[in-house]
Amino acid sequence: xxxxxxxxxxEDSEDDALLLVFELRRGNYAPVTKRVENSDSLRHALKExxxxxxxxxYVLPGFSGLDALKLVRASGLDLPFIIVSGKIGExxxxxxxxxxxxxxxxxxxxxxxxxxxxREMQEAEVRRKRRxxxxxxxxxxxxxxxxxxxxxxxxxTVTIQKGGVVKTSHGPGCLxxxxxxxxxxxxxxxxxxxxIYEEDRGAVTSLTEDLRAGIDIPSLEHRIxxxxxxxxxxxxxxxxxxxxxxxxxxxxxxxxDISERKRAEESLQLQSAxxxxxxNAIVITDSSGVIISVNQAFTRMTGYSREEALGRDLxxxxxxxxxxxxYRGLRETISAGEVWHGEMINRRKDGTLxxxxxxxxxxxxxxxxxxxxxCIKQDITERKQAEQALxxxxxxxxxxxxxxxxxxxxxxxxxxxxxxxxxxxxCFPANDIGxxxxxxxxxxxxxxxxxxxxxxxxxxxxxxxxxxRSVLRAQLATxxxxxxxxxxxxxxxxxxxxRAELFITMSYLSYxxxxxxxxxxxxxxxxxxxxxxxxxxxxxxxxxGLILGVxxxxxxxxPSLQVQDGxxxxxxxxxxxxxxxxxxxxFGMDRLRQVVAREHSKPAxxxxxxxxxxxxAFTGCDTFNDDISMLLLKFGTVTPHS
Numbered sequence: 001x002x003x004x005x006x007x008x009x010x011e012d013s014e015d016d017a018l019l020l021v022f023e024l025r026r027g028n029y030a031p032v033t034k035r036v037e038n039s040d041s042l043r044h045a046l047k048e049x050x051x052x053x054x055x056x057x058y059v060l061p062g063f064s065g066l067d068a069l070k071l072v073r074a075s076g077l078d079l080p081f082i083i084v085s086g087k088i089g090e091x092x093x094x095x096x097x098x099x100x101x102x103x104x105x106x107x108x109x110x111x112x113x114x115x116x117x118x119r120e121m122q123e124a125e126v127r128r129k130r131r132x133x134x135x136x137x138x139x140x141x142x143x144x145x146x147x148x149x150x151x152x153x154x155x156x157t158v159t160i161q162k163g164g165v166v167k168t169s170h171g172p173g174c175l176x177x178x179x180x181x182x183x184x185x186x187x188x189x190x191x192x193x194x195x196i197y198e199e200d201r202g203a204v205t206s207l208t209e210d211l212r213a214g215i216d217i218p219s220l221e222h223r224i225x226x227x228x229x230x231x232x233x234x235x236x237x238x239x240x241x242x243x244x245x246x247x248x249x250x251x252x253x254x255x256x257d258i259s260e261r262k263r264a265e266e267s268l269q270l271q272s273a274x275x276x277x278x279x280n281a282i283v284i285t286d287s288s289g290v291i292i293s294v295n296q297a298f299t300r301m302t303g304y305s306r307e308e309a310l311g312r313d314l315x316x317x318x319x320x321x322x323x324x325x326x327y328r329g330l331r332e333t334i335s336a337g338e339v340w341h342g343e344m345i346n347r348r349k350d351g352t353l354x355x356x357x358x359x360x361x362x363x364x365x366x367x368x369x370x371x372x373x374x375c376i377k378q379d380i381t382e383r384k385q386a387e388q389a390l391x392x393x394x395x396x397x398x399x400x401x402x403x404x405x406x407x408x409x410x411x412x413x414x415x416x417x418x419x420x421x422x423x424x425x426x427c428f429p430a431n432d433i434g435x436x437x438x439x440x441x442x443x444x445x446x447x448x449x450x451x452x453x454x455x456x457x458x459x460x461x462x463x464x465x466x467x468x469r470s471v472l473r474a475q476l477a478t479x480x481x482x483x484x485x486x487x488x489x490x491x492x493x494x495x496x497x498x499r500a501e502l503f504i505t506m507s508y509l510s511y512x513x514x515x516x517x518x519x520x521x522x523x524x525x526x527x528x529x530x531x532x533x534x535x536x537x538x539x540x541x542x543x544x545g546l547i548l549g550v551x552x553x554x555x556x557x558x559p560s561l562q563v564q565d566g567x568x569x570x571x572x573x574x575x576x577x578x579x580x581x582x583x584x585x586x587f588g589m590d591r592l593r594q595v596v597a598r599e600h601s602k603p604a605x606x607x608x609x610x611x612x613x614x615x616x617a618f619t620g621c622d623t624f625n626d627d628i629s630m631l632l633l634k635f636g637t638v639t640p641h642s
Contacts, residue, residue, distance in 0.1 A: 002030035005117075008045055008079075010056035010068045012037040015524050015547055016107065019503065020055055020084065022550060027114030038063050039071060046075045053117060053124075058085030058092065058104075059584075066099060073100050078127060080120035084110065086455075086626070108455030111501055153177045156192070156253045163212065163248075168192050177234065177257045179227025197223035197231065204236070211240045212248045221258065233262040281377040287370045289313045301356075301379050303349030314375070319353050321345040330360070334373060337362050343380065355380050415604075416442050418513075420636035424604035428575075428612070428628040435461030435502075436573050436629035437469060441476060445513050448476070448485075451571040451631055452506040453525065464502055468493065482508040482521035483558035490523070490548045497549030504548040507571055509541070511563065516635075518569075519560040523548050526577065529593070530561070531568040533600050538593050568600050568607070569633040575626035579615050587618050604632045 005024065011017045017035045024031040034049065036042045037060055045051075054072055058065035065083050072081055083096055086107035093104045102123075103116045154173025159166050170185045170192075178195055185191050196204050200222035210217050219237040226232050237254040281298035285291050294309045302309075302317060322344055333340040340360045345353055357380045363372040415423035427436055435454030440447070452468060454461040471492050472485065479485045486508050497503055505525035511518050520528070524547030527540040545556035563569075572592070579587040591614065599610040608630050616622055 002028045005029040005031045006050060006052045007031050007033045008042075008049075008051045008054045009033055009035045010037065010042060010054065010060070010065070011035055012057065012060045015550075016057065016084075018550060020110075020113075023110050023113050023501075024117075027117070029114075029117075037061075039067060042068055042071055043075075046072065046077060051077075051079055053080040053082065053120065055082050055084055058083050058088040058096070065101075066096060069096065069099055069101055078124060080117070080124055082113070082116055082120065084113065089625070108461070108502060153256045156255065157250060158192075158253065159250045160208070160248050163208075165208070174255075177232070177255060178224060195224045195226075197225060199223075207238060208248075211238070211251055214246075232257055233259045281379075283309075283314065283375040283377065285314070285373045285375070287372065289373065292372075298377070301348075301354075301377065302346075308349075317346040319345045319347040321353070334360050334362050335370070337364060337368070337370060355384050411438065412440050415440055418442070418447065421447075422604045422634040422636070423632070424608055425631040426608050426612070426629070428624065430575070430624050430627050435465055436575070436627040437465045438571065438629050438631045439469065439472070440631070441473070443476060447511040447513055448482075449509040449511065449569075449571060449631060449633070450506065451525065451528075451573065451629060452504050453573045453627070453629075454504050455502050461502060464493075464497065464500060464504070467496065468504060481558055482510050482519055483556040486521050486523055486545065486548070486556050487554065490554055491552060494549055494552050503550060506548060507541070509569075509571070511633075516563045517560055518563050519558055521545060521556045521558050523554075523556065526572060526574050528569060528571045529596065530563075531570070531593075531596050531600060532564060533566055533568070533597070534564070536597065538597075563635050565635065567635045568596065569635070570596060570607075571631040573627060573629045575624055575628035576611065576615060576630070578626060579619050579624055579628070581618055582620055587615055591618065600634075604634050607634075608632055 002025065007020075007024065009017050009020060011020070014035065017033070021031055021033055024033075034045055036045050054068070056065045056068045065085065065088075069081055069083075072079055080102045081100065083093075083101050083104040084107055085104070088096070088104060088106070096104060102120045103112075105112055105116065154171040154177055156168060156170045156174070158168050168185060168189065170180075170182050172182065174185070175181050180191060180195070188194075193201065193205070203220065204222055207217055207220065217238060219235055221233060221235050224232050224234055235256050235258050239252045239254075240248060241250045241252070243249050278295060278297055281301045282293075282295045283291055283298060284293040290311060290313055291309050294306055298309065299305055304316075326344070330340050330342070339362070341358070343355060343357050345355055347353055357378045359376045361374045361376075362370045363374060365371045411427055412425060415425060423440065425438055425440070427438065429436070436452070437454070438449075438451040440449060442448075450472065452465070454464045454468070468489065471489060475485060475488050475492075479488055486506060489506070493504070504523070506523040507520065507525040507528050508523075509518060509520040509528065518530075518541075520541045520543060522541070522543040523545045527542035530539040530541060531537075532539070539561070541559075541561075543557040543559055546554045576592060577586060577588055581587075592611065595611050595614045596607060599607050602610065611630065612628070615624075615628070
């Protein structure tokens with residue numbers, strides 16, 4: 001039984017949502033999910049149900065991942081928010097993280113999804129426990145804290161009759177604390193109440209009721225408004241006086257100005273919060289190098305708790321990767337009162353080694369003697385890995401170029417010569433290598449057409465594309481009809497797709513040349529377009545079927561239609577319709593149809609060129625976020641058999 005997990009999915013694609021659920025189940029979760037795709041349904045879901053985290057696409061029709069993030073954060077719920085999108089660039093990702101997103105992943109490469117969820121769930125639990133602890137601490141301090149000061153700035157007396165204050169008297173020290181003299185309190189019997197800060201008046205006046213009830217009240221800290229207009233903190237300690245009948249008749253108060261102490265406490269709290277919030281590990285030692293303070297980042301980086309680190313010198317982190325000369329030079333530098341900065345290899349509590357960048361700064365007293373050392377440590381594992389990756393980049397680029405040449409050679413070099421049919425195809429990878437694939441397969445009286453899109457733009461996607469081509473061509477002779485072929489592909493490729501964490505969308509069509517009949521099936525791919533210029537109508541050749549690699553034994557529909565003289569058939573990948581303008585608008589189906597209808601009289605290759613020219617003009621650039629592939633057929637005279 002998997003771990004329970006309630007996930008709110010912000011996604012307009014049901015297929016993509018199914019893939020996320022599939023990935024969660026593979027990660028040993030038993031997810032309860034709900035899919036929403038606009039702001040109203042998101043607000044309702046946040047209000048009506050309880051969730052553990054939110055997973056959101058970045059680009060949705062009329063809505064965005066940033067809009068969803070703002071709604072979640074505005075709800076006040078402390079929910080981890082992870083973006084999973086195929087349309088997010090580095091700049092948008094950084095913007096999302098600044099807005100409060102916890103992580104982002106690229107669609108088709110969700111291997112980090114489960115670790116990211118586990119990390120964010122753990123951090124959410126830590127935040128929850130911290131809030132509970134802080135709340136408990138505040139309640140405890142309010143209930144039990146009673147500060148007693150040996151120095152009394154001034155004494156006052158309040159006389160009570162019939163439960164009400166009838167007279168107050170203030171000692172001579174009142175002038176230095178409040179700015180008011182004793183005579184001013186005599187002239188204005190309500191001055192003692194008026195000088196209390198508005199928000200604190202209720203707490204002060206309620207003391208009379210507690211005293212009348214015989215409750216032992218603690219000293220009260222509250223604010224007063226000084227005569228000069230400044231706000232002062234005071235501590236008010238009250239000693240009641242009762243009559244022989246037990247009736248409260250007066251109480252004496254001892255007031256001390258604690259404004260400086262309050263400012264010092266606030267400053268200390270701010271410094272402590274800054275220390276704990278720092279991303280880098282911070283260690284403070286005494287002059288002999290013994291640790292007296294570490295922050296939470298130190299614990300996260302080394303695995304040692306605060307209790308395990310305090311009272312030890314930093315040698316317990318040594319990895320034995322540096323010789324004695326290295327450490328001698330470090331000690332000589334800081335002992336001379338100079339700052340040491342450098343890199344070293346250290347060892348975590350679990351025994352693993354990690355590289356860190358370290359700065360050690362001596363802290364000097366007024367006489368120039370070292371009293372502390374402040375050590376700032378940063379784990380630079382990722383930076384070292386990036387440096388190593390850059391060193392390997394040159395050879396990788398060469399290998400990628402070879403892979404690109406191999407992949408290009410697998411696409412049709414030129415369309416076959418077919419009587420009455422003008423055919424053309426093109427592929428424009430987003431990167432050096434991509435995951436798009438199209439093919440033209442004549443066999444007997446049939447002409448099979450296929451276009452597919454493997455998720456991602458990596459070498460893995462290209463390899464799956466090559467495997468798909470090989471399996472498809474091997475099955476062509478033994479299977480008949482698009483539905484049988486696509487179903488067989490799904491069964492044969494399912495295991496490899498699952499291991500590679502990839503999936504395939506595909507449209508497969510079979511054109512019977514003698515009769516002009518076109519059969520087709522679809523596996524989650526953008527439906528091909530059939531344009532009939534005589535009536536200026538478009539037909540979307542869609543059929544029921546799931547993308548390849550999600551489930552086994554999927555049934556695929558196989559509709560058919562009759563091709564007419566002059567029809568134009570366009571197979572394409574979503575890199576066209578999802579191409580974005582500088583303002584973030586999609587190229588979309590309507591623009592694609594307009595270009596095809598306007599340019600249909602051109603040869604097949606000319607129509608493809610016109611589409612690409614329109615996409616480039618719309619996006620304002622020659623490079624795209626996704627692969628773009630097209631296969632276009634123009635039918636001339638079709639003579640069906642009687």
